[in-house]
Amino acid sequence: MRTGLWLVGVRGSVAVTAITGLLAVRAGLTDPAGCVTELPQFRDAGLPELDDIVVGGHDIVDTPLLKRAEELSAAGVVPATLVNAIAAELFTVEADLRPVPVRAVQAETAAAVARDLRDFRDRHRLDHVVVVNVASTEPRTAEDTVPAELGALRAAMERTTDVLAPSSLMAYAAFEAGCAFVDFTPSTGARLPALAALARLRGMPYAGHDGKTGETLVRSVLAPMFALRNLAVRSWSGTNLLGGGDGARLAEPGANAAKTASKSRVLEEALGYRPEGATRIDYVAELGDFKTAWDLITFSGFLGTGMRMEFTWHGCDSALAAPLVLDLARLTALALHRGRSGPVPELAFFFKDPVGESAASLGEQWATLVTFAHDAEILR
Amino acid sequence: MRTGLWLVGVRGSVAVTAITGLLAVRAGLTDPAGCVTELPQFRDAGLPELDDIVVGGHDIVDTPLLKRAEELSAAGVVPATLVNAIAAELFTVEADLRPVPVRAVQAETAAAVARDLRDFRDRHRLDHVVVVNVASTEPRTAEDTVPAELGALRAAMERTTDVLAPSSLMAYAAFEAGCAFVDFTPSTGARLPALAALARLRGMPYAGHDGKTGETLVRSVLAPMFALRNLAVRSWSGTNLLGGGDGARLAEPGANAAKTASKSRVLEEALGYRPEGATRIDYVAELGDFKTAWDLITFSGFLGTGMRMEFTWHGCDSALAAPLVLDLARLTALALHRGRSGPVPELAFFFKDPVGESAASLGEQWATLVTFAHDAEILR
Amino acid sequence: MRTGLWLVGVRGSVAVTAITGLLAVRAGLTDPAGCVTELPQFRDAGLPELDDIVVGGHDIVDTPLLKRAEELSAAGVVPATLVNAIAAELFTVEADLRPVPVRAVQAETAAAVARDLRDFRDRHRLDHVVVVNVASTEPRTAEDTVPAELGALRAAMERTTDVLAPSSLMAYAAFEAGCAFVDFTPSTGARLPALAALARLRGMPYAGHDGKTGETLVRSVLAPMFALRNLAVRSWSGTNLLGGGDGARLAEPGANAAKTASKSRVLEEALGYRPEGATRIDYVAELGDFKTAWDLITFSGFLGTGMRMEFTWHGCDSALAAPLVLDLARLTALALHRGRSGPVPELAFFFKDPVGESAASLGEQWATLVTFAHDAEILR
Amino acid sequence: MRTGLWLVGVRGSVAVTAITGLLAVRAGLTDPAGCVTELPQFRDAGLPELDDIVVGGHDIVDTPLLKRAEELSAAGVVPATLVNAIAAELFTVEADLRPVPVRAVQAETAAAVARDLRDFRDRHRLDHVVVVNVASTEPRTAEDTVPAELGALRAAMERTTDVLAPSSLMAYAAFEAGCAFVDFTPSTGARLPALAALARLRGMPYAGHDGKTGETLVRSVLAPMFALRNLAVRSWSGTNLLGGGDGARLAEPGANAAKTASKSRVLEEALGYRPEGATRIDYVAELGDFKTAWDLITFSGFLGTGMRMEFTWHGCDSALAAPLVLDLARLTALALHRGRSGPVPELAFFFKDPVGESAASLGEQWATLVTFAHDAEILR
Incomplete structure (x- = not known):
């Protein structure tokens, strides 16, 4: 073929x-x-x-x-x-x-x-x-x-x-x-x-x-994990720092909005509700073709005990x-x-x-x- | 019933x-x-x-x-x-x-x-x-x-x-x-x-x-993610800091060995190979009933490009x-x-x-x- | 007295x-x-x-x-x-x-x-x-x-x-x-x-x-460290997530601008130049009186080798x-x-x-x- | 000359x-x-x-x-x-x-x-x-x-x-x-x-x-920061992952002991007391000439409020x-x-x-x- x-x-x-x-x-x-x-x-x-x-x-x-x-x-x-x-x-x-x-x-x-x-x-x-x-x-x-x-x-x-x-x-x-x-x-x-x-x-x-290559890929496995364990995600905030031509383009408000909307979707669908917190994209030319994403997730379990998870993803999008x-x-x-x-x-x-x-x-x-x-x- | x-x-x-x-x-x-x-x-x-x-x-x-x-x-x-x-x-x-x-x-x-x-x-x-x-x-x-x-x-x-x-x-x-x-x-x-x-x-x-309540829970969703994307995990290292009675007990060599063996199993089974890197448990009384785990994962993708992910889990085991x-x-x-x-x-x-x-x-x-x-x- | x-x-x-x-x-x-x-x-x-x-x-x-x-x-x-x-x-x-x-x-x-x-x-x-x-x-x-x-x-x-x-x-x-x-x-x-x-x-x-209670306090010791070692800071990006009344107020554009200007000043003064990268403040009500700040610093040393440092600060501002x-x-x-x-x-x-x-x-x-x-x- | x-x-x-x-x-x-x-x-x-x-x-x-x-x-x-x-x-x-x-x-x-x-x-x-x-x-x-x-x-x-x-x-x-x-x-x-x-x-x-090239360099500015602010460091734990010939050598118990003793010294001297927590060195060949160190610091401030800081250092020792x-x-x-x-x-x-x-x-x-x-x- x-x-x-x-x-x-x-x-x-x-x-x-x-x-x-x-x-x-x-x-x-x-x-x-x-x-x-x-x-x-x-x-x-x-x-x-x-x-x-x-x-x-x-x-x-x-x-x-x-x-x-x-x-x-x-x-x-x-x-x-x-x-x-x-x-x-x-x-x-x-x-x-x-x-x-x-x-x-x-x-x-x-x-x-x-x-x-x-x-x-x-x-x-x-x-x-x-x-x-x-x-x-x-x-x-x-x-x-x-x-x-x-x-x-x-x-x-x-x-x-x-x-x-x-x-x-x-x-x-x-x-x-x-x-x-x-x-x-x-x-x-x-x-x-x-x-x-x-x-x-x-x-x-x-x-x-x-x-789905980086932060959202990780979100698509972590969000279901919290859901399957019946843990309440209280907030999920994300920061994406990226350079390269893609970074410059995504730092423009229009493209940025298109991208962050796409990124938040997975949380809402996997959890069944939209947790508090924003997803940011910032341009840092120095990072070149690499991207660093940092997410902070706060969640609560049995009897309301507050807990948290963070991850950093340092990947090459290309x-x-x-x-x-x-x-x-x-x-x-x-x-x-x-x-x-x-x-x-x-x-x-x-x-x-x-x-x-x-x-x-x-x-x-x-x-x-x-x-x-x-x-x-x-x-x- | x-x-x-x-x-x-x-x-x-x-x-x-x-x-x-x-x-x-x-x-x-x-x-x-x-x-x-x-x-x-x-x-x-x-x-x-x-x-x-x-x-x-x-x-x-x-x-x-x-x-x-x-x-x-x-x-x-x-x-x-x-x-x-x-x-x-x-x-x-x-x-x-x-x-x-x-x-x-x-x-x-x-x-x-x-x-x-x-x-x-x-x-x-x-x-x-x-x-x-x-x-x-x-x-x-x-x-x-x-x-x-x-x-x-x-x-x-x-x-x-x-x-x-x-x-x-x-x-x-x-x-x-x-x-x-x-x-x-x-x-x-x-x-x-x-x-x-x-x-x-x-x-x-x-x-x-x-x-499976903390680090291993996260591993059981992240390791399959790398496997399904055909990304080669080069190393996966973990450090667990915990207090409480459980921490004191797990810091003893015998119990420690039992626990870390149990923790590494999921990586090998999900990835199909055992990546380099150890899983440590250390006792830090100050953390009380909470536990902080930090994992570093290095992996490579297309054309061998090296990338990395870290996560920190701060949870209450009880x-x-x-x-x-x-x-x-x-x-x-x-x-x-x-x-x-x-x-x-x-x-x-x-x-x-x-x-x-x-x-x-x-x-x-x-x-x-x-x-x-x-x-x-x-x-x- | x-x-x-x-x-x-x-x-x-x-x-x-x-x-x-x-x-x-x-x-x-x-x-x-x-x-x-x-x-x-x-x-x-x-x-x-x-x-x-x-x-x-x-x-x-x-x-x-x-x-x-x-x-x-x-x-x-x-x-x-x-x-x-x-x-x-x-x-x-x-x-x-x-x-x-x-x-x-x-x-x-x-x-x-x-x-x-x-x-x-x-x-x-x-x-x-x-x-x-x-x-x-x-x-x-x-x-x-x-x-x-x-x-x-x-x-x-x-x-x-x-x-x-x-x-x-x-x-x-x-x-x-x-x-x-x-x-x-x-x-x-x-x-x-x-x-x-x-x-x-x-x-x-x-x-x-x-x-100076959190992220900027840390910056005021780390930035001089890079300077004294003659390491070139290529980018320094910061994200601040905070709840409470202060968080809500600082999420308003005017107050936000006042605060982030104050935060960037220390880097420029300690390094002698202004590295690339922005400092963000986002409101996450769930965090209450606590604040989580995450900074990513990329720097280069001898022969231009690229390196990086991250820190997370989880403090109670009050x-x-x-x-x-x-x-x-x-x-x-x-x-x-x-x-x-x-x-x-x-x-x-x-x-x-x-x-x-x-x-x-x-x-x-x-x-x-x-x-x-x-x-x-x-x-x- | x-x-x-x-x-x-x-x-x-x-x-x-x-x-x-x-x-x-x-x-x-x-x-x-x-x-x-x-x-x-x-x-x-x-x-x-x-x-x-x-x-x-x-x-x-x-x-x-x-x-x-x-x-x-x-x-x-x-x-x-x-x-x-x-x-x-x-x-x-x-x-x-x-x-x-x-x-x-x-x-x-x-x-x-x-x-x-x-x-x-x-x-x-x-x-x-x-x-x-x-x-x-x-x-x-x-x-x-x-x-x-x-x-x-x-x-x-x-x-x-x-x-x-x-x-x-x-x-x-x-x-x-x-x-x-x-x-x-x-x-x-x-x-x-x-x-x-x-x-x-x-x-x-x-x-x-x-x-003093990595983790200890950072410790030598952070520990005084806590001391000058009269904040009580409750625990300070460190994990060092490193490859290369140095990593292999430092993973041997004798050299490891020599190195970790050298690393803990700065905390005790800068703080005036030795906080709880160990410093580990593990060999991860995959990391080559680079080293990743992760430190968790828990500390308490006014009225005993518990807080924490983490940092990751990813540097090339050579x-x-x-x-x-x-x-x-x-x-x-x-x-x-x-x-x-x-x-x-x-x-x-x-x-x-x-x-x-x-x-x-x-x-x-x-x-x-x-x-x-x-x-x-x-x-x-």
Whole structure:
């Protein structure tokens, strides 16, 4: 099953780490640590092999992939020796990268994007293409400014360049080109009635939102722990310090609001109530591609005795996110192969704010994911 | 279903907190926070009501319950107003407490213990009695000094006072008296071939070991998180600082070894390998009934990037353990009622080192527990 | 040396803890832990004895002192037994508390406040009175709206009720009544040219601002440590979670800005540069009178190697501040006795944002304080 | 002032980092971060310039310096580009390294060591040579097995190979060769009556013990903070996790005891009492050249209110120690130049367990150090 992985934001840290890692694993230079789909539970699920994945993508900047990989190596995300060893393969991928098309109205831009996607599929004779958005987080948009009907949306797109946010425009083009769409960011993406309708119309699956890589991952196991033990969480406060381009972007009020909303969701769903306390994101350039999160949880037990827990998470978001991007490409290709269309809530394991209905606890999400992978196998 | 809860170590902190809490909940003075069996999932499982539990127990000391409750109140474990409000009920329970019998040989001691248990059951016309060991942790014993055959064990018990550790002697007497046995400590308890045989012979269920109340509880959700994300845990180190009688006891090398072995087990089982790093227990009298645990976890992800997580848990062991003791009394009474005999691994949710075979992840243990509770219902 | 301590905000947590503690120490019920002036270095400095301090004060609310002390006892700040033991003495202090006067124009309000202060001094035949502001933090005021000349200020006060912020009005009245003034908050207080002129005119000393009780105290020893070791601090981020009335007030943007400015100052002064990173204050009602601060410091050493330090401080602000209020009363009375007028920068040891010129390191501030105390002795 | 720095353990991590850094600073490739003597306070103190330092040393292993520098680069301690840039200079230093002499009796070994030192001085026409011990920590030796009289010691050294621990043998040889001696480890070194006598006899200064680079550095500012605020420290517990050769060595019981004794000293001296709680060192190979220390401090303030502080220190010992080794070489050369003999307690700023009498607070130690540097200037 030859599978195309088209990355929106393909020269960003997550994408470049994913590409570098994919090439390095394929060359036998490293093992696929962090790849969930390499666990034994997925061995016979009929997923595309890592060798069968072809990568392309869009970006608004044009820094060469190799240069970006070297920057990530200088930042401690990727080993330098490895970048040197796969330099030739990076040039091959480079040939499949395209600038983000810019046209007079959004209908034309979408058509140009879809053309890039179809060309990519044809050029490599791919069975399926999965578009994954790993571009910077957009400010949360007012969804009610977008027509709810597909026809009305199309009409609006003929007139203007800003009816859809960039992430939603990419989802639109993906569906039109017969590609699945995954949103790894908290941006709007496919979460619009008109796009849901289009996905159904074209028979395309989609998933998202906002890859669960650090603080929220931990919350998705700790919050259920308190719930299952019937301990009352009195407050849960979080501080996230992060550098890099992502940090700078998330420090802007709009993107910040989109992100923190996504982060608080898991607590409320897992506990059944919203505990006191805020979740903060602050930009600290010095931290580079690493992120430090600190959470304080106060809770009370039998007879009201007050207790507390703190944790600090010091992780590299690119290194945590990149293998999940590969996982999502494989699993969404499987969904496509199987003829699934519309939201795929079975992929909630990967997201802070999953599409559709799903459990909030990581353990339950895991069980659902494993079942999904094998159902797919059965149905093929 | 009138259920007796017989506590070994009934004047210790865990037992007194459990008793105080049970009486306070029953009097409508507090809610049953921390009681797992009060969650909606257990509502129709046919468990004995909290009102139907009668408490008795053994201890080697004779400090009055009320005095012990006042001490716990001074230590911040139990609210003072609450102790005053239930003083009369504490006197009622006091009437069912007995000194640990001491006889010339263990066979006679066991017979005297069994007599106390039968008297308790008859006096209160109880349907079932569950003996729960919450006495201090014993040094780990060399199990091979105990005869593996029941007959040989009985013969040895006729000759000496030390063939069985105290926890095992209690298990022996419980089974002989037709009571279920739960070990909330890491002591040997029923974990001996001859006692397993006796439990089967008398048709009695048993469970244990070592209530999972703090650091290990957190480990049982974090370790699976790393495993499910295919992240390689490179080291996992833990430090436990605790005061109180438990702290002093656990600082002794023998008890310390028993406890830390129990604590490391969950990591190895959840990860599938044993990460580098030790788990320490140190006694700090000043911390009283509270415990502070600090864990450092280093792990690596995609392309070998090194990352780290730390957590600090500041909990009151008595307040965390006491409601679980009530849960175990109810659930084990259900097992007894249902005719289960031998180990009950379905109660692994509560333990660091569960009897029988069970999953290491808290989520899976929870699913098993809920299924168990409802199966029981069906079979009644 | 009979000394009056007049507290502005006398029914707030800090004031009530200071009063309760003073009475308890005097009654021999507790030792003066946390009182700097009880250290051996101050033994022969000629400070007023704790027995010689008489307490009075203003507040805008009228909850009885005893009730406030009971509330603090319920919150875990003050032992209940102690409040009961000094109930009678609290009633005695109650007789010296006054509502904050409200008049048509600020000149009249100031006169009424000054009258309360003079009456207090006369009633108790006090040698000196020190007014200490422990009221809630005010929003930072634009100082340039206040006339810089004393005459112009007085004229303005004849016309309006809002030329001076409440803390500055209290400083004005204190100086007019011949009292020293200490600001334990980040409010404006005496920091206005016209008030500096008035203090000189009346020969009155003053000190402040913003008692150093938690995160900033720790910063004032850690920042010099990095500086003395020539380690480059790359970022220093802080999060403060606090409940209580103070927390609610500090969560308001104006007060928040005043407080965080005061907190960052020490880093810049001790390091000689301002490291990247913000200091946050968030309100978490659940934490009550306790505060949790978390700081992350990243730094680099020889050859640029990146390293990091984190600390968590979990303190009770009232318990930390109260003894310092007593210290400041004693030390400022000494300054008054000695004839000092104007700012007293030698008290920088106690403050986040000291008046006048002073070193930023706690060690140097300590040396200055001890020298000050003994100079005073010599000059008496 | 041409100064020789002779490193015992010259191929270990601290020594190689010091050498690499010295060469890199000299080549203008990096700045001397972490070097205390580069702070403005030492500018005119007459210290030898970094350009005037010549490095040699002994080691029991013979791995080339360049290889060791590359290993440190792989471990993240030293930038790879920098190692490449100074490869030629490392070869030059290599020519001055010698194997540790091994002879039939210690008198002969000492003579051979002294010969190496004299040859080094003559070869480079050095004004002074400072021997700094940065070899692995030795098990604490029973000092009473070493003759207290110099004559008796010399007689014993004629007969055997083990009267002196290796660090003490180096100190002996250094003094005999007219070199100063600094012990950067907790080993015995010059701390023997016979060696003190020898130092006086030869007019040689010495300093030590145990460079203060991480947890103890932080303790030396935090403990005085609690003391100056009259806060009662109830418990202070520390856990040190470290990898590398140093970690493996310190995990051995003998060396561990030597190190933890050195670490607890500062608390007792700064507080005036020894708080409850232990200091642990555990070996975690995975951490490599980095060390994570976690300390929990519980303390009580006014009215006995209980509070707590935690800190985590994640540092690279080699990067922290290396610049201090250069500082000590410069400062001890100054002492030598000035004619100081015997212990130099003015260097306490650098040590966990300083020779002679000194204050425990870092601030006071700093003031003493600055004064010492300038006194020296005056006397020259």
